[in-house]
Amino acid sequence: MEYKNFQMETPKGCKVGFAENLFHWEAIMIGPQDSPYADGVFLLNIHFSDVHPLQSPIVNFKTKVYHPNIGRDGRICLAVSWRPSISIFQLLLVIYARFSTPEPDDPLDIEIAHIYKTQRILFEEKARSWTKKYATASQKNAIN
Numbered sequence: 001m002e003y004k005n006f007q008m009e010t011p012k013g014c015k016v017g018f019a020e021n022l023f024h025w026e027a028i029m030i031g032p033q034d035s036p037y038a039d040g041v042f043l044l045n046i047h048f049s050d051v052h053p054l055q056s057p058i059v060n061f062k063t064k065v066y067h068p069n070i071g072r073d074g075r076i077c078l079a080v081s082w083r084p085s086i087s088i089f090q091l092l093l094v095i096y097a098r099f100s101t102p103e104p105d106d107p108l109d110i111e112i113a114h115i116y117k118t119q120r121i122l123f124e125e126k127a128r129s130w131t132k133k134y135a136t137a138s139q140k141n142a143i144n
Contacts, residue, residue: 011092016046023048026062027092031135035099037065038141040135044095045074046088056082059095066123066130068104068113075108 013030025046027123031037042060060074070076087124107113116123 011089012095014092014096016092019045023050023052025088029070029092029096029099031131032096032099036124037067037131037135039122039139040131041134041137053086057067057088057089057091059091064130066127067098068102068107068109069098070114071108 013029013106015030016025016026016027019026025048027044029042029044031040031042033039041063044057044061045062047058049057059076061070062074064072064076069110076098097105101114102113104113104116111122115126
């Protein structure tokens with residue numbers, strides 16, 4: 001049901017498809033223009049438990065991202081407490097917003113958070129560099 005609803009109303013710059021089954025989705029996000037991730041193509045995995053929506057899905061980036069709230073292993077740090085009423089649409093909106101508004105006081109990567117807070121120009125240069133290196137347009141075919 002949620003997948004059907006998601007197909008009718010998708011966040012800007014986002015596409016979702018089944019990976020293996022109803023419990024494993026893949027998503028593509030295009031980096032927002034107002035960020036160092038502009039035009040990057042980012043792949044995500046979304047895994048649902050068999051008790052979803054009572055338990056939050058596990059979402060992680062497959063694409064390497066230079067970001068204080070994303071771990072080197074792709075884990076995502078979100079300041080959202082999961083509730084069954086939160087839709088995947090809403091969850092992806094929160095993740096997408098983190099591209100433009102990182103939360104360095106709640107980091108998964110302390111080093112990147114420190115650079116973000118103390119050397120913003122260096123942070124943006126590195127984020128743009130990683131985006132160009134890892135978030136390439138060729139990844140769009142991954143869920144087609």
